[in-house]
Amino acid sequence: MQVPKLNKILVTGAQGQLGTVLANLQTQAQALGMQLLLANKNTLDICQAQQITNYLDAHDIAAVINTAAYTQVDQAEANVDLAWQLNAEAPALLAQACQQRHIRLLHLSTDYVFDGSKAQPWSEKDPTEPLNVYGQSKLAGEHAVLAAQPNALIVRSSWLFSQFGNNFLKTMLQLAQHHDTLRIVSDQIGGPTYSPHLAQALLIMLQQSLSPNGLPSGVYHFSGQPYTSWFGFAQEIFLHAQHAGMVSKIPQLLPITSADYHSAGLRPKNSCLSQTKLDLAIGKQENDWRLGLNDSLQIRGSPCFN
Numbered sequence: 001m002q003v004p005k006l007n008k009i010l011v012t013g014a015q016g017q018l019g020t021v022l023a024n025l026q027t028q029a030q031a032l033g034m035q036l037l038l039a040n041k042n043t044l045d046i047c048q049a050q051q052i053t054n055y056l057d058a059h060d061i062a063a064v065i066n067t068a069a070y071t072q073v074d075q076a077e078a079n080v081d082l083a084w085q086l087n088a089e090a091p092a093l094l095a096q097a098c099q100q101r102h103i104r105l106l107h108l109s110t111d112y113v114f115d116g117s118k119a120q121p122w123s124e125k126d127p128t129e130p131l132n133v134y135g136q137s138k139l140a141g142e143h144a145v146l147a148a149q150p151n152a153l154i155v156r157s158s159w160l161f162s163q164f165g166n167n168f169l170k171t172m173l174q175l176a177q178h179h180d181t182l183r184i185v186s187d188q189i190g191g192p193t194y195s196p197h198l199a200q201a202l203l204i205m206l207q208q209s210l211s212p213n214g215l216p217s218g219v220y221h222f223s224g225q226p227y228t229s230w231f232g233f234a235q236e237i238f239l240h241a242q243h244a245g246m247v248s249k250i251p252q253l254l255p256i257t258s259a260d261y262h263s264a265g266l267r268p269k270n271s272c273l274s275q276t277k278l279d280l281a282i283g284k285q286e287n288d289w290r291l292g293l294n295d296s297l298q299i300r301g302s303p304c305f306n
């Protein structure tokens, strides 16, 4: 019996948080007819056009997921050139190389393209107005990708967490080891997103995009639910962590305003993303971040949390 050929999907930035999560979904990808080829900064530097074309020409790639990015929101205010190079110029190089080879690009973007002024969750049609360098560079990346490849897929997500990489969940658990009191911003709301939920949705999007009927190109939102503030997220983290036996004592959590939290980069007050468009396109996917907290914290004692 002939074994069906798997579509090869290149994952860039494969040692980052989302890239690592995708790497762990190889079995699920294969069940969907795909094989993930994992490239980190050392094996494929997305700022190097020649490296991109060499890689694409050497492997029979069907699609690319670009998770590589400059994601340090506050540091980006000082490292403007680097943020733009990685978040705007490199995605343009990737999109151009993909377009020339008829390879579909799925590019990741952020809730921080919005200014936070809307009362309701943001839809894909809402106007963008980033408040910080990171958001500006990511928005420029969206535009560059769609200019080079009009049928690219852009997926904006928010507040990613998992047991991998740097994220709010891990920061809270680390801070709790040495502090009895934590001051947490309570006037910014958004959707904490469990990275494996996002990764699973990305695979389904790609599978559909490679099928004969395809998936319409353009921008999609994927956000965890329910929306909450960083303060509300922290409360849930410690309740779950205590339940999982990961903290002996919950630190006292003090709600503070954004103005009291002195960060280099401004953040939107409301960065909740409406996911209706994606739900209609691929069907409702799991996105309850409280389930994601349970999952992450079950890996009790994992070195990832130390």
Ligand SMILES: NC(=O)c1ccc[n+]([C@@H]2O[C@H](COP(=O)([O-])OP(=O)(O)OC[C@H]3O[C@@H](n4cnc5c(N)ncnc54)[C@H](OP(=O)(O)O)[C@@H]3O)[C@@H](O)[C@H]2O)c1
Residues within 6 Å of the ligand: 012, 013, 014, 015, 016, 017, 018, 019, 040, 041, 044, 045, 046, 047, 066, 067, 068, 069, 070, 071, 086, 108, 109, 110, 111, 138, 156, 157, 158, 159, 160, 161, 165, 166
């Ligand atoms: N994290 C969030 O909360 C969040 C929220 C919304 C959207 N997003 C978006 O989701 C995507 C994935 O985020 P993430 O949290 O997984 O980011 P991440 O953990 O910072 O991973 C990004 C990866 O890109 C790598 N990289 C840096 N320069 C590179 C280059 N020149 N070529 C290839 N790889 C390079 C980084 O390597 P080094 O670490 O070695 O530099 C890192 O492994 C990004 O597009 C991000 O903007 C993230």
